[in-house]
Amino acid sequence: MRSSMKFRTAAALAAASITAAVALTACGSSSPKDDGITVVASTNVWGDVAQAVAGDKLKVTSIINEPSADPHSFEATPAQAAKITDASLVVYNGGGYDQFVTDILGSTNKDQKTVNAYDLLDGGIHAGETAGESHDGHTHGAVNEHVWFDIPTVEAVVNSVADQLGALDPDNAAAYKDNAAAYGTQLAGITTITDSIAKAHAGTPVAQTEPIAHYLLEAAELEDATPEEFTSAIEDGNDPAPAAIAATRQLLAGKEAKALVYNIQTQDKVTQDMRATAEQASVPVVEVTETLPEGLDYIQWQTQTAKSLAQALDAQ
Structure with missing residues (x-):
């Protein structure tokens, strides 16, 4: 089940039983290593982003590296839970996406530094909320937890990581700031596309x-014409209603949709049928993933994805 509403709590229980410290290996011989400063990220997406800020001063450890792993339902081992609880800084997605981190952090009374990407969405107005929660009588149903596709949020994460590392390691604060600024320039290249x-x-x-x-x-100002009943069911690991399947198939068979954005990490018979329908109708398929593809860093990955989308639409 891929629903972000059905989280596992085993990780939190495991974390509560952890008493031994787990040391992380930092590269180089700079003061961060000597001071035992450690940085842990929930997935290799946020790990790669944080590493770009840390540069050669620190090594960032990512809990989820495997492309097949689903952060929605991931259960951390006791050793992984210990890495999180012992970390000087934890960088994670939030919004219910990597709930195992929230559970582990909530099981301790430690005052840890954290960067929650979802809390930085739209300038931080969603801090403390989970996607779909109600606030002041308004339900943020349109809010989506996959915020690594939102470049302003990623830049906010980069700057926040720089601030947190600067507080932990004042001697290298300027280096972290410089790294963040350089990364912001690279992010701007994606926005250009x-x-x-x-x-x-x-x-x-x-x-x-x-x-x-x-x-x-949203950034490309495209219209997602897919019935919400279809995408919500697929994300939750359920079979969409027949009417939603038929409507989505018609979007593709009738070439009403000019491209199909396809998650290759969570395929099933229904999504594979949609891909086949798109290909039969000569509708371009743009592949996306939730974690870093092997051999690519975040900038390369998102640049490639944006370019693929542009090429798909230009071909129409």
Whole structure:
């Protein structure tokens, strides 16, 4: 089950029983290593982003590295839980996506430094909320926890990591700030691509098998024409209603959607059928993932994804 509403609590119980410290290996011979400063990220996505800020001063450890792992239902081992509880800084997605981290952090009384990416979405107005929660009588149903596709949020994470590392390691604070600024320039390159898509294809309807690339489509000013009943069911690990399947299939078979954004990490018979329908109708398929593909860093990954989307739409 891929539902972010059905979280595991085993990780929290495991974390509560951890008493032994787990030391992480830091590269180089700088003061962060000597001071025992450790940084842990929930997934290799946020691990790669944090590592870009840490540079050669620290080594960031990512709990989830395998492309097949699903952060929604991931259960940390006792050793992994210990890495999180003992870390000087924990960088994670939040919003219910990597709930195992929230559970582990909540099982201790330690005052740890953390960076929660979801809390930084839209300038931090969603701090403390889980995707879909109600606030002041308004339910944020349109809010999506896959915030690594939202470049402003990623830049906010980068700056927050720099601030936190600077507080932990004042001697290298300037280096962390410089690394963050350089990374921001690289992120701007991705925005340039999505801006070009918006300029050429604003309002163009596309379809998704899951709402993972929500923020990418939003930045490109594209219309996600997929029935919410379809994408929500797929994300939750359920079979969509026949009417939702038929409507989505028609979007592709009738070429109403100009591209299909396809999550290759959580395929099933229904999504595979949608891909086959798109290919039969010559609708381009844009592949996306939830964790870093092997051999790519975050900038390369997101640049490649944005370019693939642009090429798919330009081919129409």
